[in-house]
Amino acid sequence: MTGNPTSRDYNKASVLDVLLSRAPLTRNEVIEFTGLSKATVSRAVEDLRADGCVVDGGVDELTGRGRRSTYLDVPGALGHVAGISFGMQTTCVLVSDLRGREIRHITVPTMDHQEVRSAAEWLIGLMAEAAETAEGPLRQVVAAVPGRVRGGTEVFGPRESMKVFAGSALQRELTGLVSAPVLLDSDANASLLGILVENAALRNAALFSLSSILNFAGCTERELLRGRTPSFGDIGVLFSGVGDEPLEEVLSTGGLLRFARGRGLDLERIEDLWLQPHDEVARSEVLDSFTTALVTAVSAVAVTLDPESVFCVGRLRPLIEEVLPEVRRRLDKSLPTVPEVKVAPQVLGLSVARGAMHASLGLVGDRLRDAVLEARRQGHRADQPSPAF
Structure with a gap:
């Protein structure tokens, strides 16, 4: 007999979601996170155990009186x-x-x-x-x-x-x-996405990756923004505010290297710009242009997406850290509301x-949840566990 997902199916899916994101958990913790009753959680756990989605993962330490609780975990074999x-x-x-x-x-x-x-x-x-x-x-x-x-x-x-x-x-x-x-x-x-996972309170944000290319990402209510066409995110083609240069030619490693060489700096690689001593006048000109381009990029995003935070990552991170105080000062003068601009700590x-x-x-969590809810349409009875995939 086939049919639509039942409340039991949705409860089972909710418990699975919590375990995938937070396990190992005790049953009491699962109850707390899902808001479901003890009996409902117990039934869902047994269904998931039969599916191979849940195993016992040890026992918590005894604090005070009462029985110790068994942790529920997601098995590696899944x-x-x-x-x-x-x-x-x-x-x-x-x-x-x-x-x-x-x-x-x-x-x-x-x-x-x-x-x-x-x-x-x-x-x-x-x-x-x-x-x-x-x-x-x-x-x-x-x-x-x-x-x-x-x-x-x-x-x-x-x-x-x-x-x-x-x-x-x-x-x-x-x-x-x-x-x-x-x-x-x-x-x-x-x-x-990695930053969003680490910061559950972050809702609306933008990110610039300043490395081999200038790349951009944004999110609204924690959902990554994805355009309908390949042009979405190609912020590098915008005018940088520096001569006739687009943002890509000032805010990427290759572009900035060419730009700096054109201003008289003898650089073998872009890292030499902050690791080696240089003529102060020429270097200051390059840093000022870099600052102007970064202010332009952040301003464009701030007025269109209204992010609460703008993150900068990539190989040009040391240079961003150097100019960031001046970037913030210029943004304060030009924008009525300035997002928090910061360099995100990252490991290459x-x-x-x-x-x-x-x-x-x-993606896997979504498929697991869909499998639980679709089982009813595949002819499983309410009292019959369904496979995870």
């Missing part, structure tokens, strides 16, 4: 996910269980790939190495790239050295090599991979 940061200089692959507990991460220099197939095979090899001790099947892969991404499959606007990855070939090749769904996302989106490669991992977990 599966694992992978988050990949595929950058121009550094690649990081992180594998976690479905509770988001890291199993292993691997960070290596990015190899120079001339073919999409070889790059995909290399990434899958790193993922297999990171997942050697993982239990259960691979459930989802999200790979974050330095470019704009539409629909989880198509890459737009990568730097010249990564032009081979423009389009959907990378997603297709990765999908063909693993028995799990694979989606692409921008490194900026992954960075912002790993922070983006962690955000991609959280994106994977969100």
Whole structure:
């Protein structure tokens, strides 16, 4: 007999949501987080246990009188996910269980790939190495790239050295090599998602990734903003306020390197701008232009999206930290309401991979919830547990 999901199904899904996001938990904690009755939680837990979605995870310490409570946990055998940061200089692959507990991460220099197939095979090899001790099947892969991404499959606007990855070939090749769904996302989106996970109070925010390219991400009510066209997020084409330069040419590593050399600074790499001594006049001119461009970018986002916070990440972080007081001063003079502008602490490669991992977990959690609610339409009885997938 088939039908629509029942209240029992929705209760079961609610308990699963809480366990996936917070386990290990005692039954009393599950009751507190879901607002469901003791009997309802017990029934849902037993259903989920029969599905293989819940196991006992130890016993809490006895404090005062009464019986100790058994922790409920999500078993490793339910599966694992992978988050990949595929950058121009550094690649990081992180594998976690479905509770988001890291199993292993691997960070290596990015190899120079001339073919999409070889790059995909290399990434899958790193993922297999990171997942050697993982239990259960691979459930989802999200790979974050330095470019704009539409629909989880198509890459737009990568730097010249990564032009081979423009389009959907990378997603297709990765999908063909693993028995799990694979989606692409921008490194900026992954960075912002990682920040949202760490800060539950943050609602509306924007993020600029100032690295090989200038990339942008935003969220409203904690939902990442995704445009209908590939042009969404291409803030680098906007006028920077510095000569005839667009933002991309002042707020990316390659662009700023060219800009600084054009102002007489002898730089081998962009890091020399803050690691080596230089002519003070020429360096001050470059820093002033960088400050102007950053103020322009933040102002454009502030008046269109009204974020409470604007985060800056990427390889140009040391320079951002140097000019940030002046950026704030100029914004205070030009905007009636100024968002909090700050540099987000990040670990090269790993922070983006962690955000991609959280994106994977969100997708798997949605599928698990859908499986619980769709079981009724597949002919399961109310007293019959349904498979998780």
